[in-house]
């Protein structure tokens with residue numbers, strides 16, 4: 001089972017100065033920055049996925065993407081592998097998957113991309129694998145049989161996805177055939193997804209991609225995978241698109257998933273309320289720590305609001321921010337105790353996250369929760385228990401929930417832990433089969 005990392009320009013400045021909060025002198029964004037496989041010195045994944053919606057470009061689509069116009073142009077010119085800096089021979093075995101990023105256009109009547117221009121996008125970008133242009137079905141009903149239960153809109157989107165897959169396969173046959181086409185499955189129940197899969201195999205696909213799993217719970221995804229596998233030949237490969245429940249991967253090993261893509265280990269570093277820093281846990285599970293929020297005072301809306309209301313002066317905020325940072329660094333060096341550090345950090349993190357001063361919120365549960373989580377993080381010092389280059393180089397900075405250079409580094413650390421976790425699970429499963 002291959003883990004494909006869904007990239008969204010997730011790189012960091014290798015020369016970032018944490019004490020002065022500055023980028024390296026003369027740093028050119030993107031060019032001098034490091035993708036996870038550069039920051040770690042090896043790829044913690046077996047491939048990368050790029051969504052067409054993230055690249056953007058092509059005025060007709062109306063989707064602006066995340067790449068700058070110059071980046072989108074360069075992507076098309078040099079191809080995905082060179083753009084992602086995977087051209088080095090040691091990365092030659094990595095796959096490069098493409099999909100349309102259907103969530104970005106879920107409100108549209110029809111996908112803004114045709115099967116023809118989608119195939120062209122993959123061909124120009126020299127992808128190794130490309131998914132047909134699908135249209136998300138949001139409804140999900142357990143326990144239906146066959147094609148029953150779909151609303152007219154569900155059926156309409158099902159039909160669009162199937163028709164696009166058929167046209168896409170035809171177009172790719174006339175291309176230089178550099179990429180392997182994947183037919184995307186969309187449905188409103190495990191049974192309708194199984195039917196979609198069966199039809200895609202009948203069209204001639206031997207690699208399918210299950211879409212629309214993002215809002216689903218792990219047991220629901222399992223029901224879909226099981227129903228699909230039962231409906232298709234064992235030789236047909238299956239990819240799970242946007243597998244948000246990637247941390248439940250141990251349940252999915254041996255269930256006939258060839259590959260999956262996710263951005264979850266990286267994104268949880270700064271999008272999850274509690275689980276921001278991964279470590280290997282006990283019994284084959286992952287364990288998680290909460291990163292400590294020390295946002296930049298001048299960029300935090302809650303703090304700015306307090307300053308506007310006159311509760312705190314701008315200078316006070318900057319002092320509290322500096323105190324929190326220096327207290328955490330002293331704690332890391334063994335020069336400050338736990339209690340003092342937690343108090344200094346909370347004095348700043350509470351107004352930044354809850355929007356009021358600690359003394360104005362006596363007995364608040366939110367504060368008690370935050371205190372407990374920060375105490376656990378500081379007491380256990382997880383950053384000293386990881387051997388990845390990020391933690392070794394940056395020490396406690398990786399634990400701070402503070403702007404992109406720290407947050408994405410923590411995300412890259414999570415990719416390191418996640419890839420080791422996956423490797424262990426696969427070895428265990430292979431061992432069990434022997």
Ligand SMILES: [Zn+2]
Pocket residue numbers: 386387388389390391392413416
């Ligand atoms: Zn680490």
